[in-house]
Amino acid sequence: MISTIFITGFNINSQNSSVILCKLYIYIGFFFSTLFPTVLILASIDRLLISSQNVDTRLYSSRRLAYLSISINTCFWMIFLFHVLIKSNIFRLSPGVYLCYFENNYVDFVSYSSLVINCIVCGTMIILSIFSFKNVRHIRAIPIRQLRTQLRIMTKKNFQLLRCLFAHDIIYIIFSISINIYYVYDAATKKQTRTSLRQAIESFSLNFLSFLHNIPYCASFFIFIVVSKAFRTELKRIIYKIFGKNIMAIREEDNRQENVVDVVNTIVPIV
Known part of the structure; x- marks a missing residue:
């Protein structure tokens, strides 16, 4: 995400001037873009385990x-x-123009392998989410008395975390598959002659899809803010602590107001 900001937003292409930076740029980009969905899969497996009967x-x-x-x-x-470290290098496109990329005969392998890995990752996320959702539905159908006798049953925070994970998986699947499809298209049509209009459209499409591809990597905070009440409460506590306010006093005031509202709502008017 940071590299995209520097390259696309500020036109800073340091990776095109040094072979070491070029190799590290591509390797780190591939590594973290692959590690993030792997962590999502592991989290999905963990939620599947904890929601088991x-x-x-x-x-x-x-x-x-x-x-x-x-x-x-x-x-x-x-x-x-x-x-990736071995096959990436700096190539001269024209006098004074250099590009950090893969060898021509290696682009196809990278494109198709990335698409296959991404399809496997997305399919695994979907399967794990479906099974976790089925487990949650079964837990909600169990009577409360029976739940209290079970060991390590899901708590309210577990349910909130599971909803956040569902949102993460959905966002990743939506925004990640498109860029890989474009790479396959680019590899399949690289020998075709492109007009200026087609080059402009493809350049815009690549930049736009790259932007969409980076959304899942920076959406965690917003997902937790929207979905998780516990996260919002903890964030509020941290903010109040920074500004020197007493969170307990604020909670007591909120509870007092809620109790007053409940009492008012339960009063039956006398005729």
Whole structure:
């Protein structure tokens, strides 16, 4: 996201002047763009485990397992994407014009592999979300007395976190698949002669789709603000703490006002 701001917004292309910066720019971009959906999948698996009807299955939802899974996947993608460091380089397009990109015979592999990986990721998110949603519906159908006797059943914050995760998955699926389709289109039509109008349209489409592709990576804060009441309360507490206000006094005042409203609503007028 930051690199896109510098390149598209301020026309700063430092990666085109240094081979090391070029390789790091592409490698880091591919790494984080792949790691983010991987974390979403791991979070979806965690929500699926904690929403399970089986007590033993719910116990697998632990912080230790989460750290281990993230570490393993991080190492895997670092090794898997190492080929990007080898195949990326700076190429001369015209006198004084250089571009940090892949070799011509390697663009097809990167485009198609990115599309396949993205389709697998999106499909996995959809499947996990469906199963989690089914588990939640089953939990809501269980009587409250039976829920209290179960171990590590989902709390209100768990439900809010699950809704936030659903929103994350939906936003990622919508905004990420389009850029990969464009890359496949570009790889399939790279040998065709392009007119000036077509080049302008493709350049605009690439910039616009790149902007959409970056939305899921910076939407977490807004998703939690809109969906999670607990997050809004915690954010309010932090803001009040920064400005030196007492959050407990404000909560007591809010509760007092709510109690007054409840009492007023329960008063029956005397005829």
